[in-house]
Amino acid sequence: MSYRIIAKKDLAQGIHLLRVEAPAIASKAQAGQFTMVRGDEKGERIPITIADWDKQEGSITIVFMEVGATTKKLACLNVGDTLLNFVGPLGRPTEIKSFGTVACVAGGFAIATIVPIARAMKQAGNRVISIMGFRTKDLVFWEDRLKEVSDNLIITTDDGSYKRKGLVTEPLEELLEQDTINRVIAIGPTIMMKACSTTTMSFGVKTMVSLNPIMVDGTGMCGSCRVSIGGKTMFACVDGPDFDGHAVDWDLLMNRQRIYLDEERESQRLLEKRLRPEF
Ligand SMILES: Cc1cc2nc3c(=O)[nH]c(=O)nc-3n(C[C@H](O)[C@H](O)[C@H](O)COP(=O)(O)OP(=O)(O)OC[C@H]3O[C@@H](n4cnc5c(N)ncnc54)[C@H](O)[C@@H]3O)c2cc1C
Ligand code: FES
Structure with missing residues (x-):
């Protein structure tokens, strides 16, 4: 199953909105939940929050900022294109x-x-x-x-x-x-x-x-979104993403967000090379 993009809007510099046909997600979505999005079979799966939903139309709106290879590739999609995977609603409302x-x-x-x-x-x-x-x-x-x-x-x-x-x-x-x-x-x-x-x-x-730690599966299986809340280990994708800010171990979160920096730089470099081979 693939998910058709039915509207696209550039909201500000590097910030884009996509409205995606996804009736099953729209029927259950609540404020604070997110989706796992993958554009194509070679793409990375990334978490994006549900910014809006329309049960009647059967659509989900996502808004994302271009920061790296996957969000830059998503920004190139247009109305009529499809997303390969669009899973949700995930996380606790x-x-x-x-x-x-x-x-x-x-x-x-x-x-x-x-x-x-x-x-x-x-x-x-x-x-x-x-x-x-x-x-x-x-x-x-x-x-x-x-x-x-x-x-x-x-x-x-x-x-x-x-x-x-x-x-x-x-x-x-x-x-x-x-x-x-x-x-x-x-x-x-x-x-x-x-x-x-x-x-x-x-x-x-x-x-x-x-909280926005790195997420891979979004279903509590891989452990990559591990955070420490009041000294207790939790998984942001299933126990959150909302947590009491006074109990978060912020240093641990920031360190873990940086663990794939080299890989992120490399995939951006490869994408730029594909888009602008003269460089
Ligand atoms: C629950 C949740 C909801 C989110 N909602 C939104 C949203 O609504 N709009 C939006 O623009 N962004 C959102 N993000 C952040 C978004 O997932 C990252 O910006 C995106 O994964 C970056 O991928 P990239 O390949 O473009 O960039 P990369 O170059 O791969 O990474 C850039 C930075 O994004 C973060 N990141 C990278 N991969 C992941 C990943 N798999 N999971 C989480 N963070 C990652 C890291 O901090 C990294 O340093 C959300 C993150 C989480 C955890
Ligand atoms: S993303 Fe894998 S356990 Fe949360």
Whole structure:
């Protein structure tokens, strides 16, 4: 079985959206879950979060950033092309309850991950305050989507080219000082999730993060997504990807994310050579 791409959109520099025909996944998807995607039989299987789903159309939307060989190959696909494997929904859904006021903090491509979570939090009766951070204005996307499901939306750029200059942790700290925040959800690059968890720790506000270790099978069999939570070994693909940010062993996670750096560089080099043989 293959999975047909029914829509494609370039959302920002190096960030793409694909809507894929996958009725079985769409019928069960919940906020916070992910898929394992493989473009063709020579391709690597990679985890990508479910950014949206449409049960009636039977489709799943994914949003991804080009960072290496597999995401660059996915970016070359077009409407009518197919994915060889598209498995999901995987992982535990995000815990959605009426907490009171929830701060949803997202960095970079993770805006696509936080939108369905913010929407579900809002539907559960929470006041939702969202903070989205980007390196620069050219990378901003889905501002309207997040605004629609938030009571208040704060946007930061590292270089100050759009809205507030600085990192997401600055408005997050101000919010914690000025308001009663009952839960924080922080999703984005590992360093950003670590910084958000450090910020919320002194305020004692439970902070859930969505961990992104290297995943191979996505079903708890291979052990590659091993993380340490409160001293206990867990597998992010089946026990997560959401975990309590105050209990994560961040150093172990960051070390394990780097173990295939040489192989990743080599596969990028081979892909560039195939795409631009003159170099
Ligand atoms: C649960 C989960 C959900 C994710 N959701 C999204 C998403 O919605 N959008 C998005 O753009 N990215 C998402 N990612 C990250 C995405 O899987 C990686 O960017 C992708 O695998 C990179 O592959 P590559 O070949 O293009 O790059 P590579 O050059 O192979 O790797 C670049 C970096 O990506 C990470 N990475 C590489 N392979 C894997 C892998 N098999 N599993 C996890 N991380 C890997 C490593 O940190 C690596 O250093 C998610 C990761 C996880 C674990
Ligand atoms: S990806 Fe293999 S155990 Fe989680």
